[in-house]
Amino acid sequence: MSEQFQPNVVAFLCNWCSYAGADLAGTSRIKYPHNLNVIRVMCSGRVNPLFVINAFQQGADGVLISGCHPGDCHYMEGNFYARRRFSLMNELLEYVGVEPGRFNMSWVSASEGAKWKDVVAGVVEKAKEAGPFDQFRRNKINW
Amino acid sequence: MVDLEKMRTIAKETVSRDDVRYLIGWRQGTYGFRVSPHFMKGPEEAEKLIFSPLCSNNLATYLTLTEKLPVPRGEQPDSRKIAVMVKGCDSRAVVQQLIEKGIERERVFVIGCPCEGVLDLKKVEEKFPGILSPVEVEWSGDKIIFTLPDGVKEVPKGEVLAKKCLSCRYPNPVMSDITLWDEVKSLGDGNYEDVKEMEEKNPQEKWSFWKDKFSSCIRCYSCRNVCPMCYCEDCVLDRLNPQWINRSANISENSAFQLARAFHLAGRCIECGECERVCPVDIPLMALNRKLAKEVREQYEFEPGLDPESKPFQSSYRPNDKEDFIL
Amino acid sequence: MDSMKLSKDKLNSFVAILAEQKQLYMPQAEGETLKYSPVNAKVQPDLVFSNTAVPAKSVVFPQVETLFRYEVEKTDIKMPAGEEERVLLGVRPCDARAMSIVDNLFSWDVDDPYYLGKREKTIVVGLACQKPGVNCFCSSVGGGPASTEGLDVLLTDLGESFLVKPLTEKGEKLCQAAGEIFEEASSDDLNSAEKLHQEAAALISRSIETGGIPEKLPGLWESGIWKEVSNACLGCGICTFLCPTCHCFDIQDEIEGFEGRRCRMWDSCMFGEYTLHTSGHNPRPTRRERTRNRINHKYNYFVQKFDVIACVGCGRCISSCPVNIDIIEILQQVKEAQ
Structure with a gap:
């Protein structure tokens, strides 16, 4: 893929850890790629698998779900459910031919501004490598 | 006999x-x-x-x-x-x-x-x-x-x-x-040879296979209706607000529908194969279901529909579930 | 215009001529499913099949059709581009007859410009059926394996060649345009085509005497048979989506960013949500009412309104039903019911 391609990555961040972690990265003036569209959710366990499918349909080239580290969940166990769910989602997407690396999940705590930068850089890099997502983008098919 | x-x-x-x-x-x-x-x-x-x-x-x-219709006033439900x-x-x-x-x-x-x-x-x-x-x-x-x-x-x-x-x-x-x-x-x-064969293909091959299959879907919903596990009274596919999946039949919506359907059966599909049998356009739906069943069985040692006392797969967890895919 | 003969080795060039002049639709396998799809001049024509899984109605009444496009917060709408002329090749007489039946509906109280626009620009080249399927019963509902209703040209496979019989003005024009590749048909050819048609008609093994059914149905509104026949129904849309005469649609808006379109798509009276009111009330709450509606629509309402049964006996709903709900059996029960 050419250098110019700027992927569109949709990130679902949990309110308590990852969103705060991203915030910390911002206030600490850590630079990270700007390809991210952040959607704040209360918990990674709140992310419905349809959010991911829909993000891909509506033009995402990559999706990132980020939550608290296991055991740190504000709601005790939300991220445990999310982990199970999205491990399968990951497998399913790869199985139908979505390139590995388009769908990502990470644990980033409120104090991990530096890790956040690395995660985003990695995700954006992978999305760049995979190129524009066109498998089942809506893109006005048959309009 | x-x-x-x-x-x-x-x-x-x-x-x-x-x-x-x-x-x-x-x-x-x-x-x-x-x-x-x-x-x-x-x-x-x-x-x-x-x-x-x-x-x-x-x-x-x-x-x-x-269907469970409302019981007329003064009558007892049939128990x-x-x-x-x-x-x-x-x-x-x-x-x-x-x-x-x-x-x-x-x-x-x-x-x-x-x-x-x-x-x-x-x-x-x-x-x-x-x-x-x-x-x-x-x-x-x-x-x-x-x-x-x-x-x-x-x-x-x-x-x-x-x-x-x-x-x-x-x-x-x-x-x-x-x-x-x-x-x-x-x-x-209960081997998963067919699933493994599919897994070994590269993304382009996989997608060209599934694209072909998904695009022939006419959205008759017989796979959903025949499924003994698909019994939500208010199915996400029928909802209009929010409408997650548009009603029009095209490759985008059909893929979303098929992925959502398969995913809703993750850890629940008991592999009776009815969805594949009824499909009027011969989409190999069990290949999707079996992929998820394989992961659930191999990674979590879980099989649905065996013990009435067990907990549903997706509403339970173990602290040490695998997380090698997490960054 | 008299019938002509098209030798089979010239079928390729006939197809090429059609495809150059107009948009040609032929049965194509999509996955493992036969449906009518646009093809180019290079296609290898294959007309040996018993019938397509998805009926030819999808060409004139597509599963999804844009009515108009708009931009959010603006007031003007854009109409879709006009239809190009198209030729359907290889349509079975039942599917063609279904189109002429559905024409009644779409030109009834208000002309439907989308359907009729497509219909007017469509030339239907049929192929007489020679191997009826197990569940075909077209001859019971007014059709037949060589019925010409709804067709512009009828082809009959004579073995080494096709007998080409133009039926309408549109069909004649089409044949004239391709004139040079035809040969003259002898009276022997005509006779053998006639014989083949009769042989095919004799091969139809299922039948039902439909006389009296439309008159009897209103009286069976509360009959127990509806519960009986709908017990096993799954409430899926196979029977209606694959039916060549089913024409119900839903209209929805789809919006991408600031651009939207209003489109209509096939809907099925077998879905619960089809009749669901905003209040939550559903006048057809169970599969019993929905099955009753399906039969009544085809064999009662449509007959009352347009004096023709809205079923062409193609047998698709019988063959594809996952639980063996058999319309011939239901009609039989209707006849026997008191």
Whole structure:
């Protein structure tokens, strides 16, 4: 893929850890790629698998779900459910031919501004490598 | 061995019980190799019931499919049991419905029919095309015996049995109130060779395969409706607000629909193969379901529809679940 | 215009001529499913099939059709581009007859410009059926394996060649345009085509005497048979989506960013949500009412309104039903019911 391609990555961040972690990265003036569209959710366990499918349909080239580290969940166990769910989602997407690396999940705590930068850089890099997502983008098919 | 006499006697007894509303079994269909679900209200209908390699319908679907209309004022709801005949795979559907509290144990009466495998109608109708008069079919060891209008034909099981049956590990009901005859040996070891073959392809190959399949979907929702595990009263596919998946049939919406459908069955699919059987455009839906079943079984050592006391897969967790995919 | 003969080795060039002049639709396998799809001049024509899984109605009444496009918060709408002329090749007489039946509906109280626009620009080249399927019963509902209703040209496979019979002005024009590749048909050819048609008609093994059914149905509104026949119904849309005469649709808006379109798509009276009111009330609450509606629509309402049964006996709903709900059997029960 050419250098110019700027992927569109949709990130679902949990309110308590990852969103705060991203915030910390911002206030600490850590630079990270700007390809991210952040959607704040209360918990990674709140992310419905349809959010991911829909993000891909509506033009995402990559999706990132980020939550608290296991055991740190504000709601005790939300991220445990999310982990199970999205491990399968990951497998399913790869199985139908979505390139590995388009769908990502990470644990980033409120104090991990530096890790956040690395995660985003990695995700954006992978999305760049995979190129524009066109498998089942809506893109006005048959309009 | 299948004992139709015994089956009919028990059906008569069951349906005559005061606490049984009706019995769901199988009857000979209107033509050729077809079989239809039969809703038996009285003992006089017992002669209609059959059990043969043609009985592929999973009757557990009807436990949740049948509409529950509001009870008229002053009347009591009908709390009688529904008796249902189940094969091995169907019994797992009943168990899974119990696990999810989709049905209540005291409202069902389960009659188990150990099963030596059902036929794939597409294979059969290709082998014996254009047959109109109803055909009798029997199991006989590793052969299937067809009593056709022009004589009796024996066919090896491997040629006509449904794919799901060739790798079936649960031919005997895992739960039943009565089991009609002796248990049978399972045919397969439940391997996932087909899934592994698919996994080894590269993304382009995988997508070109699935693109072809998904784009032929006409969104008739028969896969959803026939599924004994798809019983949400308010299905996400029917909702208009929010409308996650548009109603128009194109590759984008069809893929979203098929992925959502498969994912909603993750850790719940009991591999009865009904979705694939009913699909009018031959989408290999079980390949999706089996992929998820494989991951659930291999990574989490979990199998749905076995223990009514267990917890549903997606609403339980273990702190040490695998997380190697997480950054 | 008299019938002509098209030798089979010239079928390729006939197809190429059609495809050059107009948009040509032919049965194509999509996955494992046969449906009518646009093809180019290089296609290898294959007309040996008993019938397509998805009926030819999808060409004139597509599963999804844009009615108009708009931009959010603006007031003007854009109409879709006009239809190009198209030729359907290889349509079975039942599917063609279904189109002429559905024409009644779409040109009834208000002309439907979308359907009629497509219909007017469509030339239907049919192929007489020679191997009826197990569940075909077209001759019981007024059709036949060589019925010409709804067709512009009828082809009959004579073995080495096709007998080409133009039926309408549109069909004649089409044949004239391709004139040079035809040969003259002898009276022997005509006779053997006639014989083949009769042979095919004799091969239809299922039948039902439909006389009296439309008159009887209203009286069976509360009959127990509806519960009986709908018990096993899954409530899926196979029977209606694959039916060549089913024409119900839903209209929805789809919006992408600031651009939207209003489109209509196939809908099925077998879905619960089809009749669901905003209040939550559903006048057809169970599969019993929905099955009753399906039969009544085809064999009662449509007959009252347009004096023709809205069923062409193609047998698709019987063959594809996963639980063996058999319309012939239901009609039989209707006849027997008291």
